[in-house]
Amino acid sequence: MKSSSVQSLVSDAPPIPLEGSGIEFWSLNPETTFLNHGSFGARPRDVSAAQLAIKEQLDADPFDVLVYRGQSLLDQARSRVADLVGCDIDDLVSVINASEAVNSVLRSISPRSDQNIVATCHGYNAVNQTVRHVCDRSGADMRTVVIEPPMPDEAGIVDSIMSHVDRDTCLVMVDHVSSPTAMLFPVKEVIDRCHELDVPVMVDGAHVPGMMPLNVAELGADYYTGNLHKWVSAPLGAAFLHVHPSHQSSIHPIVISHDLGEGYQQEFAWTGTRDPSAFFAVPSAIDWFESRFGWDAVQAHNRDLVSWATGRLCEEWSVEPLDVPESSRATSMRTIALPDTVKGHFDDIEDWRIWLREHHRIDAAVHDWANRWWVRLSAHVYNRPEDYEHLIRNGLAF
Ligand SMILES: Cc1ncc(COP(=O)(O)O)c(C=O)c1O
Incomplete structure (x- = not known):
């Protein structure tokens, strides 16, 4: 039975x-x-081959790929990602992985010692560790919402999270699809309820691009990150960060480089010499699924x-x-x-x-x-x- x-x-x-x-x-x-x-x-x-072709061009003429054509290759890839995840290209930047996005945001917001950050026990360990690190350094309180079996319904999940949020909360970190529990969270409700209290929300959508339809702009989170090397099957080291325009001037990449002070897009476009072939090959991964x-x-x-x-x-x-x-x-x-x-x-x-x-x-x-x-x-x-x-x-x- x-x-x-x-x-x-x-x-x-x-x-x-x-x-x-x-x-x-x-x-x-x-x-x-x-x-x-x-x-x-x-x-x-086919996607691995597309990345290899870019790497070969990169090794044949690094200056050409990284400098002369770098911005246009980056923009082409960002444009395809923005279409896929439903947002304005100006609000989306490329990062290596969701960890880099989470670190960039958390280490830009510098909480005060009388503030708190809310996360959940479904959070990916590396993300919750980053929250812990930022809280430890600033003296802020990390509040971990425990939502364990027997699992509440959707409204109960939202209420559990909101019961930890108050006017001293400087960020709520919530998964869109969680890692240990593979659960789709009611993130829209969490965002709307937090915004009623003027509390910003970061959504960890590491699993979401390619796994399900996504419209980042409609969700309206303050910060959203998604990996492209998971369900879009792009080469390893391809992800994005979306920052709402109202916060872009205060968010900096975790690696500060030449373009500090030149604005959100420019600061994230160059974070030291690195191999951009994974992100440049994202369009070939999107094409593979769309056309097939x-x-x-x-x-x-x-x-x-x-x-x-x-x-x-x-x-x-x-x-x-x-x-x-x-x-x-x-x-x-x-x-x-x-x-x-x-x-x-x-x-x-x-x-x-x-x-x-x-x-x-x-x-x-x-x-x-x-x-x-x-x-x-x-x-x-x-x-x-x-x-x-x-x-x-x-x-x-x-
Ligand atoms: C929910 C979630 N967030 C963040 C990450 C971190 O992703 P990455 O290791 O690509 O930075 C993962 C990785 O599996 C994850 O499952």
């Missing part, structure tokens, strides 16, 4: 694979069962596949997914509680992950969260039902 939360997940059949999406089109090792797109993404071969399948088809496939896989795994292992509100499940990742047998057999959840890799060539994300061990499944277009069946068959056979 399936529990009701598992029952609601099980769909009769997995989605039909999209034509031309198979692992042979990706740079991934086909001998590894890769269920962990969420951590570092993966790249189609269209984003709607990609996102529906991934959502349906992870939903089906979660149902199968829960059914076979007699476990439950993290019971997030229905409205919070529209993602291509799902977090599932591991059975107690795993804890009985391994000292640390990382040991199970290593065992999976070494014995079965399976790569899956694991988390020790809210005093339980969890596996997080991802689904992208190259994944097939057999990948999850491989985990189901072997994952507990220790």
Whole structure:
């Protein structure tokens, strides 16, 4: 007998694979069962080739690519990203990763010692560590909102966050899709409620570009960052930061360089010599998905596949997914509680992950969260039902 939360997940059949999406089109090792797109993404071969072509031009004539053509290549890529994520190109800058964006914002805002920053226990560890660091240095208070199982509904999530916000809050840091819990947060409601109190919000949307439709301008956060090397499958080291125009004059890149004082766009455009090929190759990643399948088809496939896989795994292992509100499940990742047998057999959840890799060539994300061990499944277009069946068959056979 399936529990009701598992029952609601099980769909009769997995989605039909999209034509031309198979692992042979990706740079991934086909001998590894890769269920962990969420951590570092993966790249189609065509995208890796596009980046290599840029790197070759860069090495052949660094001055040409970095200086003469640098700004126009950057603008072309920013323009494609702005279209994808729904914002004005002037409000969006390129960064290497979400960590760089979070550090740039947090280290620009300099809280006073009588202020506080609100984050949640669903936050990515590196992001919460940055909040902690900034608070420790300034004497400000870090308030971590604990939202643990049994999970409240969407309104309850918003209320939990807001119960920690007051007029001394100088920033609320909230995930759009969280890392350990793969939960879609009601960020629009959080932003609107915070703005009623004049409290700024930074949304950590590291997972969101490519995973789901996004309109950053409509959301209206003060700061929004998204990785492009995750679900857009751009080369590693491609991300963006969006800063609302009202804050642009006070936000500086974490690396200060020549153009300090020259404005938001110029300061972020040059942060020392670095390899810009990942960001310059973002248009080829966007083209790959748009021209081959269209984003709607990609996102529906991934959502349906992870939903089906979660149902199968829960059914076979007699476990439950993290019971997030229905409205919070529209993602291509799902977090599932591991059975107690795993804890009985391994000292640390990382040991199970290593065992999976070494014995079965399976790569899956694991988390020790809210005093339980969890596996997080991802689904992208190259994944097939057999990948999850491989985990189901072997994952507990220790
Ligand atoms: C929710 C979230 N935020 C931030 C990050 C940090 O991303 P990066 O390591 O690319 O800076 C991650 C990485 O997985 C993440 O999942």
